[in-house]
Amino acid sequence: MWALAGGVFLGWALGANDAANVFGTAVAARVIRFTTAALVASMAIVAGAYFEGAAGIETLAAVSTDSLEAAVLATICAAIAVTAMTLAKLPVSTSQAVVGAIIGTGLVAGQADWSGLPKILTCWVATPIAALLISCCVYALLRMLLNRVGMSILTRDNLLWMALIVAGAYGAYALGANNVANVTGVFYGTGPFDSTSQLALIGGISMALGALTFGRRVMMTVGADLVRLDAFAALVAVLSEAITVHMFAEIGVPVSTSQALVGGVLGVGIMRGVRGIDRTVLGRIALGWVLTPFCSGALSAAATLLLAK
Numbered sequence: 001m002w003a004l005a006g007g008v009f010l011g012w013a014l015g016a017n018d019a020a021n022v023f024g025t026a027v028a029a030r031v032i033r034f035t036t037a038a039l040v041a042s043m044a045i046v047a048g049a050y051f052e053g054a055a056g057i058e059t060l061a062a063v064s065t066d067s068l069e070a071a072v073l074a075t076i077c078a079a080i081a082v083t084a085m086t087l088a089k090l091p092v093s094t095s096q097a098v099v100g101a102i103i104g105t106g107l108v109a110g111q112a113d114w115s116g117l118p119k120i121l122t123c124w125v126a127t128p129i130a131a132l133l134i135s136c137c138v139y140a141l142l143r144m145l146l147n148r149v150g151m152s153i154l155t156r157d158n159l160l161w162m163a164l165i166v167a168g169a170y171g172a173y174a175l176g177a178n179n180v181a182n183v184t185g186v187f188y189g190t191g192p193f194d195s196t197s198q199l200a201l202i203g204g205i206s207m208a209l210g211a212l213t214f215g216r217r218v219m220m221t222v223g224a225d226l227v228r229l230d231a232f233a234a235l236v237a238v239l240s241e242a243i244t245v246h247m248f249a250e251i252g253v254p255v256s257t258s259q260a261l262v263g264g265v266l267g268v269g270i271m272r273g274v275r276g277i278d279r280t281v282l283g284r285i286a287l288g289w290v291l292t293p294f295c296s297g298a299l300s301a302a303a304t305l306l307l308a309k
Contacts, residue, residue, distance in 0.1 A: 004187065006075035007199075008206040011183040013082040014094040015210020018179060019045060021261040022171030022238060026164045031231045034216050040165065041172040041215075042208035048176030048249075049204025054196035055252030056181030061188040062116035064102050070109060071186040073307070074101040077300035078182075081292060086214070090288035093256030096124065098182045100293030104300035108308070123253040127244060128263035135240035135267025142236060160231040167235055171242035172211075175257050176204050178249035183207060185254070233268045240264035259289065 023037035064071060078097040085092040099120060146156070183203035187193040229237065241260040248255045262285055 004184065004193075004202060006072040006079065007184045007187060007203060010075045010079035010082070010094075010098070011180075011203050011206025012210035012213075013079045013086065014179060014183060015042075015045070015207035015212075016214035017082055017086045017092060017210075018094055018257045019172065019175060019207060019211035020215040021241065021257045022175055023164075023168040024261070026168060026231070026234045026238065028229065028234075031161055031164055031234060032168070036165075037168060038212050038215055040169050041175075041211050044169045044172035045176035045208045045211065046201070046204040048173035048178075049180035049200045049207065050176075050197065052177035052249055053180035053200035053204065056178055056249060056254045057185040057188050057196045057199055059116060059120070059252045060098070060102075060181040060185030060254055063099065063120065064106075064186040064188075064190075067109070068187070068190040070105045070304075071190050073303055074098065074105050074186055074300055075183070077101045077104070077303055078296045081296035081299060084295075085288055085292060088288075090285065092288045092292045093124070093258055094179060094182045095120075095254045095256050096289065096293040097296040098186070098254075100295070100297035101300040102186060103293075104297035105304045108301045108304040120253055123248055123251065123255050124259070127248065127255045128259045128266075130247070131240050131244040131260040131263030132267040132270070134243055135236055135264040136271055138240050138243075139233075139236045139268060139271045142232070146232070157231065160235055163235050164231065164238065167239040167242060171238050171245070171257075174242045174246035174249055176207065178245045178254055179257065180204050180207065181254040229265070229268065233272070236268050237261060237264035240267060256289075258285075 019041050022041055023032060026032040027034050027037050064074070075098070078094070078101040081097045081101070082092060082094050099117075151159070180200050180203040183206060184199035188196060188199060193199060238261070241257060241264045244260040244263070245255060245257055262282075
């Protein structure tokens, strides 16, 4: 089981960076305290990973090698890249970090398998676009419902608070179901690791620990800096992200919750007018997305070469 140390490290890094996305907008809007958000998120992540994580694990395993050593190396290098981005307060794509590390190791070792890569790349591109479109639809639908139902400001605020808790829990469940593959998917079929439920549970717990111990740092970048969000806008963004990520979990492709959330936030910004979007922050986030797979890939390739000598 020691071989899973790299996956546990990656799960912690993923939880610290990505799990914050499901409640980041609500915490930044001062609707929910971080402690409450982290506790709800951690429990939902483990549930999502255990009950619906198998499909993504099998998909990611299709682009991995059968080498246990390569799996350990890829997860460690991906975790280092994600941790570096977390320290820089950038919400990055852990999916891209993992696949980049797998490709880097596979290319050097001469064991790269490209069969499942087109499906993964297509879903990566589709993730922020789908979240943006869903966000626009959810925004219009919820706005229409709230306008038609007469209620006091206090009742409306309480309703939005409860809805944000539910939407965040759903988003965390979708995160666990979709992204646990990034944590332990490379180990499936290597050595003694032939149980998707076991790998999903271990990955889910490590992600939950990351959310609890280090998840606060990334929240404000998307939740407050990109677009200023009130409780209603935060609900739309989180719900759109959750729907998008869960949809790809059903397809069986691990995608980025960061990209889904940014797509959801941008949808809110478009519905309210594009002038509210901070293009500088958006550019920094996009740069993180581009750099992540290349950095993790280069790191894993260099490590593979070094260990081969």
